[in-house]
Amino acid sequence: xxxxxxxxxxxxxxxxxxxxxxxxxxxxxxxxxxxxxxxxxxxxxxxxxxxxxxxxxxxxxxxxxxxxxxxxxxxxxxxxxxxxxxxxxxxxxxxxxxxxxxxxxxxxxxxxxxxxxxxxxxxxxxxxxxxxxxxxxxxxxxxxxxxxxxxxxxxxxxxxxxxxxxxxxxxxxxxxxxxxxxxxxxxxxxxxxxxxxxxxxxxxxxxxxxxxxxxxxxxxxxxxxxxxxxxxxxxxxxxxxxxxxxxxxxxxxxxxxxxxxxxxxxxxxxxxxxxxxxxxxxxxxxxxxxxxxxxxxxx
Amino acid sequence: xxxxxxxxxxxxxxxxxxxxxxxxxxxxxxxxxxxxxxxxxxxxxxxxxxxxxxxxxxxxxxxxxxxxxxxxxxxxxxxxxxxxxxxxxxxxxxxxxxxxxxxxxxxxxxxxxxxxxxxxxxxxxxxxxxxxxxxxxxxxxxxxxxxxxxxxxxxxxxxxxxxxxxxxxxxxxxxxxxxxxxxxxxxxxxxxxxxxxxxxxxxxxxxxxxxxxxxxxxxxxxxxxxxxxxxxxxxxxxxxxxxxxxxxxxxxxxxxxxxxxxxxxxxxxxxxxxxxxxxxxxxxxxxxxxxxxxxxxxxxxxxxxxxxxxxxxx
Numbered sequence: 078x079x080x081x082x083x084x085x086x087x088x089x090x091x092x093x094x095x096x097x098x099x100x101x102x103x104x105x106x107x108x109x110x111x112x113x114x115x116x117x118x119x120x121x122x123x124x125x126x127x128x129x130x131x132x133x134x135x136x137x138x139x140x141x142x143x144x145x146x147x148x149x150x151x152x153x154x155x156x157x158x159x160x161x162x163x164x165x166x167x168x169x170x171x172x173x174x175x176x177x178x179x180x181x182x183x184x185x186x187x188x189x190x191x192x193x194x195x196x197x198x199x200x201x202x203x204x205x206x207x208x209x210x211x212x213x214x215x216x217x218x219x220x221x222x223x224x225x226x227x228x229x230x231x232x233x234x235x236x237x238x239x240x241x242x243x244x245x246x247x248x249x250x251x252x253x254x255x256x257x258x259x260x261x262x263x264x265x266x267x268x269x270x271x272x273x274x275x276x277x278x279x280x281x282x283x284x285x286x287x288x289x290x291x292x293x294x295x296x297x298x299x300x301x302x303x304x305x306x307x308x309x310x311x312x313x314x315x316x317x318x319x320x321x322x323x324x325x326x327x328x329x330x331x332x333x334x335x336x337x338x339x340x341x342x343x344x345x346x347x348x349x350x351x352x353x354x355x356x357x358x359x360x361x362x363x364x365x366x367x368x369x370x371x372x373x374x375x376x
Numbered sequence: 377x378x379x380x381x382x383x384x385x386x387x388x389x390x391x392x393x394x395x396x397x398x399x400x401x402x403x404x405x406x407x408x409x410x411x412x413x414x415x416x417x418x419x420x421x422x423x424x425x426x427x428x429x430x431x432x433x434x435x436x437x438x439x440x441x442x443x444x445x446x447x448x449x450x451x452x453x454x455x456x457x458x459x460x461x462x463x464x465x466x467x468x469x470x471x472x473x474x475x476x477x478x479x480x481x482x483x484x485x486x487x488x489x490x491x492x493x494x495x496x497x498x499x500x501x502x503x504x505x506x507x508x509x510x511x512x513x514x515x516x517x518x519x520x521x522x523x524x525x526x527x528x529x530x531x532x533x534x535x536x537x538x539x540x541x542x543x544x545x546x547x548x549x550x551x552x553x554x555x556x557x558x559x560x561x562x563x564x565x566x567x568x569x570x571x572x573x574x575x576x577x578x579x580x581x582x583x584x585x586x587x588x589x590x591x592x593x594x595x596x597x598x599x600x601x602x603x604x605x606x607x608x609x610x611x612x613x614x615x616x617x618x619x620x621x622x623x624x625x626x627x628x629x630x631x632x633x634x635x636x637x638x639x640x641x642x643x644x645x646x647x648x649x650x651x652x653x654x655x656x657x658x659x660x661x662x663x664x665x666x667x668x669x670x671x672x673x674x675x676x677x678x679x680x681x682x683x684x685x686x687x688x689x690x
Contacts, residue, residue, distance in 0.1 A: 096597070104490055104501070110565065111507055117531065118519045134534050185404035192397035193390075200405060207412050209672070211626030213645040214665035217658050218415035218422060221435045228433050247411035250404060279396055308512040310629045315653055326514040330633070333518055340522045347515035358510045362503055 122345035145345035163328040171306035178302040182253035190261035207251040249302040260294035297364040423662035445663035469643040473625040476563040484571025509569035517633035524548040555639040578612040644668040
C-alpha cells in the first residue's frame with residue numbers, strides 16, 4: 078500500500094511540470110468562473126423560497142423543488158406570472174424577425190455579391206454603418222417616427238408586437254446581409270454561369286442552384302437573427318407596457334424589480350430563456366462559430 | 377444588322393440585370409434606409425428641437441431651440457465632471473469602455489493561448505468558453521446580481537466571509553468605484569469569447585516554422601511569445617480593439633441591468649435612455665446620443681488616421 082502510494086506520487090510528480098501546472102490551473106480557473114454562474118442559475122431555480130431567503134446560501138439544493146416554476150406556470154399559485162404567455166410573445170417576435178430578415182437578406186445580398194449596379198458600394202457601406210450607431214440613439218427617432226405614423230394610419234405603437242418586429246429588422250437585417258453577402262461571394266460564379274447557359278433565368282438560378290448551396294449559411298444566419306430578437310432588451314422595454322404583451326427579457330426584469338425579491342423565480346425564468354439558446358448553439362456550433370467572428374452577434 | 381443587334385442584346389441583358397439587382401435589393405434598402413439611416417439623420421434634427429411627450433404626435437412642428445438641449449446636457453450634474461464627487465457620464469463612459477475593452481482582450485488572449493495547445497477535451501472546452509457570449513444578457517446579468525447579492529446569504533459575501541477576507545457583507549453593485557470595477561469585470565467575462573475566437577483563428581494561421589527556427593536559435597517560451605506571437609497578432613488585436621471599443625461605448629443593457637446606472641456607473645447610453653424615457657425629454661436625449669457619437673467618431677478618426685497609418689509606415 079505504502080509503495081503503491083509512493084509510486085502514484087512519483088508518477089504525479091513526474092507528470093507535473095511547471096508549464097503543465099500553470100496550464101491546468103488556468104484552465105480550471107476559466108472553467109469554474111464560466112460555469113459557476115450557470116450552475117448557480119439552474120440550481121437556484123430549483124430552490125424553495127425558504128432556501129433562497131435563509132441566512133446562508135444553499136450550495137446544493139436538497140431536492141429539485143418546482144416552487145419557482147409553479148409560480149411561473151401554475152394558475153393556482155397566489156402570485157402566478159403567466160410566463161407561458163411571455164414565452165409565446167418572444168416566439169411571436171423572434172420567429173418572424175428571423176424569417177423576414179433572412180428572406181430579405183437573401184435577395185439583397187445576392188444582388189450585392191453577384192450583380193453589378195451603380196451605388197452598390199454606397200449601399201453596402203451605409204448598411205455597415207449600423208455597426209457604429211448605438212441602439213439607444215436610433216430608438217428616440219424610431220419612437221417619434223412610429224408614433225406619428227401610427228397616429229396617421231391608426232395603429233398603436235406601444236404594445237404592438239408587429240411594430241417590435243419591424244424595429245428588430247433594423248438590428249438584424251444589416252447583420253444578415255453582411256454574413257450572407259460574404260457567403261455568396263465564396264460560391265464560385267462558374268456554377269451559376271453553367272446553369273444560365275443551360276437556359277435557367279437568374280431567379281431560377283438563385284432558387285435551384287445558389288440557395289441549396291447556401292443552406293449552411295442560411296441556417297446560421299436564421300439562428301443569429303433569431304437569437305438577437307430572442308435576447309433583445311432595450312426596444313422591448315420602450316415599446317411594451319402591458320404585462321400580457323411582455324417578451325421574456327422584460328418580464329424577467331419586472332419580476333426582478335418586484336418589491337418582494339424572489340430570486341428563485343428570476344433564476345427559473347432565466348433558465349427557461351437560456352437553456353434553449355445554449356442547446357441550439359451547441360447543436361449547431363460548427364456552423365455558428367464562424368458567424369460569431371463575422372459579427373453575427375453585435376455587442 | 378447582326379453587328380448592331382449584338383451589343384444591343386448585351387446592353388439589354390445588362391439593363392435587365394441592373395433592374396433585377398434593384399428589385400432584389402430595394403426592400404432591404406428601403407427598410408435599412410427607413411429604420412436606420414433616416415432615423416439617424418432625424419435624431420440630429422431632434423437634438424436641436426424641443427421634443428417631448430406633449431408634442432410627440434406633431435413632432436415635425438416642434439420648436440427649434442438651437443443648442444439649448446446641448447447646453448442642458450453639459451450643465452447636467454449627471455454629465456459634468458466634478459472632481460472629488462462624480463466623474464460624470466462622459467468620463468465614466470470613456471474610462472469604462474477603454475478598461476473593459478483592454479481587459480476583455482487580455483482575458484481573450486489568455487483563453488486563446490490555452491485553447492491553442494492540444495489537450496484531451498479541447499473541443500468541448502472551447503464550446504463551454506463561448507457560453508457567456510451566447511447566453512442572453514438578461515439572464516447572465518441577473519445571475520451576477522444574485523451571486524453578488526448584498527445580503528450575507530449572497531454567494532460571494534458568504535465565501536469571502538468564511539475565508540475571513542471581509543467581516544461584514546458588502547453591497548458590491550451599490551458601492552461607488554466597486555460597482556464600476558465589477559461592471560468592467562462582468563464585461564470581460566461576457567465578451568472575452570469574441571476576442572478569443574478572433575485571436576485563435578489568427579494563432580492557428582501562424583507559420584509553425586517560425587517557432588522551429590526560433591527554437592534552433594535557442595529562444596525560450598517567453599521570447600517566442602514576445603517576438604513571434606505578439607507581432608503576428610498585432611492586426612487582429614487592433615481590429616478586435618476597435619470593434620469591442622465601439623460596441624462597449626454604445627452598450628446600454630449591461631450597465632442598465634447590473635446597476636441601473638447608479639453608484640458611479642452612469643454611462644452615456646444610460647443617460648440617453650434616462651433623459652428620453654424617464655424625463656421624456658427626447659431633445660435632450662438625442663443631444664446626449666449625438667455627444668456620444670461625436671466622441672466615438674473623433675476616436676475612430678484618430679485611430680484609423682494615426683494609429684493604423686503609423687502601423688503601415690513601419
